[in-house]
Amino acid sequence: MPEFAEIEALRRPLAKRLNGHTIVNVTVLEPRSIEGEIETFKQNVIGSTINGVDRYGKYGLIRSDHGTLMFHLRMSGQFYIQKVNMVRPSFTRVLLDLENGEQIRYVDQRKFGYLAAYSKNEPLSFLNGLGPDVLDPSINTRFFIETFKPIRRKIKPTLMDQHLICGLGNIWADEILFQAKIHPASICAKLTDQDFDYLYHAFHQVVAYAIEAGGINHYNPLPQSEYNGQFDLFTHTYGKEGKPCSACGSTIQRMMINGRSAFYCPHCQRMIH
Ligand SMILES: [Zn+2]
Structure with missing residues (x-):
C-alpha cells in the first residue's frame, strides 16, 4: 500500500x-x-x-x-x-x-x-480525527511522549494508527523502529522519555530519507509517467526475513502483530515491556 x-x-x-x-x-x-x-x-x-x-x-x-x-x-x-x-x-x-x-x-x-x-x-x-501529517512541524519528542506514553498497546501498530500520526504504514514503521533500536512489540507506556527521543529522531530521519528516495512501492501508481518511486525494497528490515541485519549480521525475523507482519532484528531492537 x-x-x-x-x-x-x-x-x-x-x-x-x-x-x-x-x-x-x-x-x-x-x-x-x-x-x-x-x-x-x-x-x-x-x-x-x-x-x-x-x-x-x-x-x-x-x-x-x-x-x-x-x-x-x-x-x-x-x-x-x-x-x-x-x-x-x-x-x-x-x-x-x-x-x-x-x-x-x-x-x-x-x-x-x-x-x-x-x-x-x-x-x-x-x-476528521486524523493525526498530524508526518511532515507537520508540531511532531517532536514532546509530541511522541504526550501522544504515545498514555497508550498500553504495542508500538508498531500505534505508529501506524492514522489518528495519531497520518501517513505511516507497515514498511516505514518497521524502518523507524529499526533505526530507533526498539522492538516492534514493545509497549508504548513502558518507553522512557529517552526512548521517545530516539524514536522521534529515527522518525524524523526515516521520513526525510523516504521522501528523498521517492518512496518504495510494489506497483506503479502512475504508469507511463516519470514517477520515480523505487520498486526494489532497499529497506533494512521490511521484507528481509531470514537475511542478515545490515548492522549486526543477526538474522532478521518476522512476527505477526495484530494480523500484520513486523520485520525486526532481535539483536539490535530492544524489547521494552
Ligand atoms: Zn541487528
Missing part, C-alpha cells in the same frame, strides 16, 4: 500531467470507487480546472478552481492518463474526461481505494 512517501513522489508527475486541464465529463463504472453520492461527485468535478496536487498522510489531493478531488489508493489504486480512444486498462473504475481528448482513468483491481470530491467551501471531512 502506498504510504506518505509514495504519494509524495506521485505529486509532481501527476501535477505535470494534469495542471491547467479541465475535467469535462465523469463516468463512474464502479460505484464503490466513489465516496458519497455519484451525482454530487459529478457536480463537484465536472467543469473544474486542475491547478495542483497536494498530499495529507496517504491521501492525495487534486486541487482545482472548484475544490478538492481526494484520492486514497489503498492496495492497488492507479491513474492512467490516456487518449480516450485507447483501450482501457483492466479494472478501470472511474473515467474523468479532459478537455484535450485525454482521460484520467482510475484503475483499482482490488477496489479498496476511492475518490471523493469536495466543493471549495466544504470542509475536508476525511481529515
Whole structure:
C-alpha cells in the first residue's frame, strides 16, 4: 500500500500531467470507487480546472478552481492518463474526461481505494480525527511522549494508527523502529522519555530519507509517467526475513502483530515491556 512517501513522489508527475486541464465529463463504472453520492461527485468535478496536487498522510489531493478531488489508493489504486480512444486498462473504475481528448482513468483491481470530491467551501471531512501529517512541524519528542506514553498497546501498530500520526504504514514503521533500536512489540507506556527521543529522531530521519528516495512501492501508481518511486525494497528490515541485519549480521525475523507482519532484528531492537 502506498504510504506518505509514495504519494509524495506521485505529486509532481501527476501535477505535470494534469495542471491547467479541465475535467469535462465523469463516468463512474464502479460505484464503490466513489465516496458519497455519484451525482454530487459529478457536480463537484465536472467543469473544474486542475491547478495542483497536494498530499495529507496517504491521501492525495487534486486541487482545482472548484475544490478538492481526494484520492486514497489503498492496495492497488492507479491513474492512467490516456487518449480516450485507447483501450482501457483492466479494472478501470472511474473515467474523468479532459478537455484535450485525454482521460484520467482510475484503475483499482482490488477496489479498496476511492475518490471523493469536495466543493471549495466544504470542509475536508476525511481529515476528521486524523493525526498530524508526518511532515507537520508540531511532531517532536514532546509530541511522541504526550501522544504515545498514555497508550498500553504495542508500538508498531500505534505508529501506524492514522489518528495519531497520518501517513505511516507497515514498511516505514518497521524502518523507524529499526533505526530507533526498539522492538516492534514493545509497549508504548513502558518507553522512557529517552526512548521517545530516539524514536522521534529515527522518525524524523526515516521520513526525510523516504521522501528523498521517492518512496518504495510494489506497483506503479502512475504508469507511463516519470514517477520515480523505487520498486526494489532497499529497506533494512521490511521484507528481509531470514537475511542478515545490515548492522549486526543477526538474522532478521518476522512476527505477526495484530494480523500484520513486523520485520525486526532481535539483536539490535530492544524489547521494552
Ligand atoms: Zn541487528
